[in-house]
Amino acid sequence: MESLPLDSPSLVALVFLLGLKHGFDADHLATIDGLTRFNARSRPRLARLCGTLFSLGHGAVVLAVAVGASLLSRGWQAPEWLELSGAGISILFLLGLGVLNLGAVLAAPRDAVVRPLGLKGRWLGRLAEVSHPAGVALVGALFALSFDTLSQAALFAVAGGSGAGGGALRAAGLAGCFVLGMLVADGANGFWIARLIARADGVARIASRVMALAVAGMSLLVAAYGLARLLSPRIEAWGEGKELLLGAVVVTVMAASFVVGLRLARIQGAPAAARG
Template identity: 65%
Template sequence: MEALPNDWVALAALVFMLGVKHGFDADHLATIDGLTRFNLRHGAPVARACGILFSLGHGTVVIAIALAVSTLARRWQVPGWLEASGAWISIGFLVALGVINLRAVLTTRHDEVVQPVGLKGRWLGRLQHASHPLAVAAVGALFALSFDTVSQAALFAAAGAQYGGWGHALALGLLFTLGMLVMDGINGLWISRLIRRTDQMALVASRVMSLAVSGTSLLVAAFGVMRQLLPAVDAWSDGKELAFGLSVVCVIAGSFFLALRLTRVPAVAAARPMRFVE
């Protein structure tokens, strides 16, 4: 979990980037993938909008948490252990997600599309078969009820409240949601395009995205461990949160644009029929 800068503009920019990075979370990608595939198979018009709807539901809870924390900020201080605990929990999730998505790339058959793998989605059961817009948004809202999301929202809301109360916390919540909305929305559109492809480029594009997910997760986790264990690294990184966030966003954006470009290449018949794992 990134330390938050003291300057308002830098804080707002960082929170937006945190939203983008949060939208790139493998759990988000895997669940949006499942929702999109289910709705495409059943011809539901909501299929292409699953990423946007999921993000709106998720963001609604984040904004509610931000408003609640900002309202209580004058009478309640965010406990010091929350940041450290949240950091280690985030690191644990990142390592797990990085490893299982890397394993998915290495073990998926060469004629199958690699699907992103998440942890939280396994607990949702039939909720991943939602086809009504409100139901898809509700799945996103349920995803926000986790310690890493709640702790992150509480920390940036408390920081925002120092600048003038609930209005600043609300603005940060909206910026976080906007960043997440951009990433999850693009992801939903990309998945719907990928599913319609039946050639080698779709296979390559799916591997590009899965490797980007696993690589980014593991690198961010490794840097987080170094910050927690090595005071020199923590001191060196102090004040560079915005630059680090921008670097992660650039890697994410580059991976998405490469994958999107691959799926826009004119379809070429594959040597073997491509398979999608249900």
């Protein structure tokens, strides 16, 4: 789990960035990709909304857990072992996601679109193949039933009780900021994937490779930084108070990969169109 600043503006900004970063998680990208592709031909309008619906279902669980934990745990402080185990699990997941997506890029044929790979999506199996808005939201809710997401919701409950405002209302506000950030990232991702599927040309192939490389690289870098913080007190001390900056860097790199991927694809596609 991440430490949160106590002053309200920094706290709100950091929680919103945590939501954005969570929305760019490789598992989110992979599952939204699958849901969007499954509905692309038969229900194109739903396909464009899959990211938004997934995020709403996911966010509903986060909000409920944050408020519930705040009401049930007045004065409770998260034990140290929970923070350490949460960090360890996050590092292992990030390493796995980074290796999987890097391997997907290297193994994909040159004429194929690279699809992001996730770990949690495999547990759902055919549950992820739904063509109803409520079903897509349910998939998002099921995704929230994981240690990393629930621990973040519990952290909002703890932070909500630490300020002057205190209580469930503050916890709900923090969870809402997190959900809003996640909604922006997941919604944009679903819409972007739907556009790539509709093209199914060189633009989609190049853009998908750039995005997959960004997901793999950022997952591995964040995992390496998290591991370094666990092993080195000096790096741990250096990182104190820089959570907002580091979160902004992750979100900026991931968002820029969308733009760069499309830009490179158009540059590469222009000569091909001229030859045709």
